[in-house]
Amino acid sequence: MYKLIWLKELKGELYTWKSTAWLLAASLLFSFTSYLLLTNKELTLLDQTELLWLLGKVIVGVGLLVVTIDASSIISSEFEQETAESLFLTPLALKDFLLGKLLAPLTLWILIYLISVPYIIVASAGSRLALPFMGHVFLLGTLCVLGFILMTFAIALLYRSSKNTLTTAFVILLAAAVPALFAATLKSGSVLTTVSKINPLDNVFSALDNVLVDYQISLGQNWQFYPPLIIFGLVMLGLLSAAARRFRQQGIIRNE
Amino acid sequence: MMISVKNVSKAYEANVAVDCLNFEVPTGEFFGFLGPNGAGKTTTIRMLTGMIAPDSGEIAIDGWSHSDKSKIARLLGVMPESRGFYNWMTGEEYLSFFAKLYDIPEKYAKVSQLLSLVGLTERKHNRVATYSRGMKQRLGLARALINDPQVLFLDEPTLGLDPQGQEDIQHLLKRLNAAGVTIFFSSHLLNEVASLCTRIAIINRGRLVAQGTIGELQIQAKLPASSLKDIFLALTNPANV
Numbered sequence: 001m002y003k004l005i006w007l008k009e010l011k012g013e014l015y016t017w018k019s020t021a022w023l024l025a026a027s028l029l030f031s032f033t034s035y036l037l038l039t040n041k042e043l044t045l046l047d048q049t050e051l052l053w054l055l056g057k058v059i060v061g062v063g064l065l066v067v068t069i070d071a072s073s074i075i076s077s078e079f080e081q082e083t084a085e086s087l088f089l090t091p092l093a094l095k096d097f098l099l100g101k102l103l104a105p106l107t108l109w110i111l112i113y114l115i116s117v118p119y120i121i122v123a124s125a126g127s128r129l130a131l132p133f134m135g136h137v138f139l140l141g142t143l144c145v146l147g148f149i150l151m152t153f154a155i156a157l158l159y160r161s162s163k164n165t166l167t168t169a170f171v172i173l174l175a176a177a178v179p180a181l182f183a184a185t186l187k188s189g190s191v192l193t194t195v196s197k198i199n200p201l202d203n204v205f206s207a208l209d210n211v212l213v214d215y216q217i218s219l220g221q222n223w224q225f226y227p228p229l230i231i232f233g234l235v236m237l238g239l240l241s242a243a244a245r246r247f248r249q250q251g252i253i254r255n256e
Numbered sequence: 257m258m259i260s261v262k263n264v265s266k267a268y269e270a271n272v273a274v275d276c277l278n279f280e281v282p283t284g285e286f287f288g289f290l291g292p293n294g295a296g297k298t299t300t301i302r303m304l305t306g307m308i309a310p311d312s313g314e315i316a317i318d319g320w321s322h323s324d325k326s327k328i329a330r331l332l333g334v335m336p337e338s339r340g341f342y343n344w345m346t347g348e349e350y351l352s353f354f355a356k357l358y359d360i361p362e363k364y365a366k367v368s369q370l371l372s373l374v375g376l377t378e379r380k381h382n383r384v385a386t387y388s389r390g391m392k393q394r395l396g397l398a399r400a401l402i403n404d405p406q407v408l409f410l411d412e413p414t415l416g417l418d419p420q421g422q423e424d425i426q427h428l429l430k431r432l433n434a435a436g437v438t439i440f441f442s443s444h445l446l447n448e449v450a451s452l453c454t455r456i457a458i459i460n461r462g463r464l465v466a467q468g469t470i471g472e473l474q475i476q477a478k479l480p481a482s483s484l485k486d487i488f489l490a491l492t493n494p495a496n497v
Binding site: 001004008012016081082083084085086087088089090091092093249250251252253 | 302305306307308309325326329330332334336338339340341342344353354356357358359396399403
């Protein structure tokens with residue numbers, strides 16, 4: 001039954017131009033970034049690996065941003081537009097509802113990734129980094145995006161409001177992104193080192209750095225960056241399960 | 257017994273919405289459920305349809321506990337108070353989506369039949385966003401009938417409809433009831449309730465104040481030969497409570 005929800009969301013998002021607008025915005029942003037990296041006087045002085053690293057950050061960053069915004073409204077809108085009651089009066093189970101909803105922003109991330117592929121190929125021309133870079137961006141990005149979707153869904157089930165969900169998810173995303181953008185020299189303290197080790201975005205950027213700058217291109221050479229992302233996803237899955245339990249206790253319709 | 261409600265209560269923090277409610281609806285009955293605004297009608301319907309859990313008491317639909325969601329979802333057709341629609345879908349797509357959720361065999365034939373039944377065949381390819389309020393009401397009723405329910409819960413089904421629209425829906429409901437569908441009908445249009453329902457329950461401030469046929473309600477309200485409106489006003493008047 002989750003496929004019905006997934007297809008409804010995809011059709012709804014494409015029909016209302018919501019996803020199409022995001023995909024267009026993402027491709028414009030990738031074009032603009034690639035153009036700057038390849039033509040700007042100062043930026044062209046960067047080493048090709050540095051250039052690719054920046055592009056990787058932009059791809060994962062744009063993906064996370066778009067997916068978080070999309071996931072913030074995809075559940076809450078059912079309550080705000082009063083469609084949840086008729087939906088849950090059918091034999092649809094909550095897990096099918098959540099899985100169908102989860103697949104929609106995940107599909108959006110995959111489309112953003114596919115749009116980024118030609119830019120990666122152009123930016124990595126002449127090096128042998130295109131394939132490992134694409135592979136790691138996909139794996140790391142997907143794990144990171146999945147964790148953030150699960151987190152956003154948990155918040156949405158608690159608030160049942162797009163605005164509150166978006167604000168909270170955005171603050172958490174920023175809290176993860178800002179320290180990840182600090183230079184390595186600023187992460188010397190024990191607290192910042194620990195935060196850096198558990199922060200999913202930090203692990204994504206460090207792994208890309210390892211692949212591109214240190215030429216550690218195989219999965220085995222980057223294994224240490226994957227467990228924090230998997231643990232992040234599992235913790236968010238646990239959070240979503242707890243939110244779903246609370247949601248069931250409160251009832252599909254929450255009378256105030 | 258199609259619907260059985262025993263000692264059901266529900267409170268929202270300090271506000272008691274439903275207080276120790278008891279009633280039964282036999283199979284095939286056209287049952288009216290009345291009460292002033294805030295009396296607990298919608299909360300009761302939402303508990304009966306499994307949308308919210310009661311704090312205490314037992315609810316059974318055709319013998320199944322209301323918590324057995326997958327079982328009762330196939331027995332029920334509901335036209336709830338919340339009237340949200342996927343406005344970007346066409347009327348046909350909307351019903352097909354719900355037919356798929358119920359895994360209805362021959363869903364296209366079923367959708368066509370229902371669109372014809374509620375008079376929306378000519379507008380089936382138009383987006384729901386372009387429908388008038390009355391057309392949306394009729395589409396909501398078609399959605400409630402998509403799984404051939406044994407019991408139909410209707411919360412203000414004719415609200416906002418013109419007289420012809422009300423007449424059409426009343427005829428349709430009579431036909432469904434004659435075909436054996438149990439109907440649980442909540443409305444503020446007392447003439448409509450009086451003409452359709454075989455038995456009526458009236459609640460006020462979450463408590464059942466009277467139930468029975470119109471004749472029995474007249475006796476309970478000590479108002480012989482009076483209209484349902486007079487009975488309702490007498491039983492729910494704050495001065496009498």
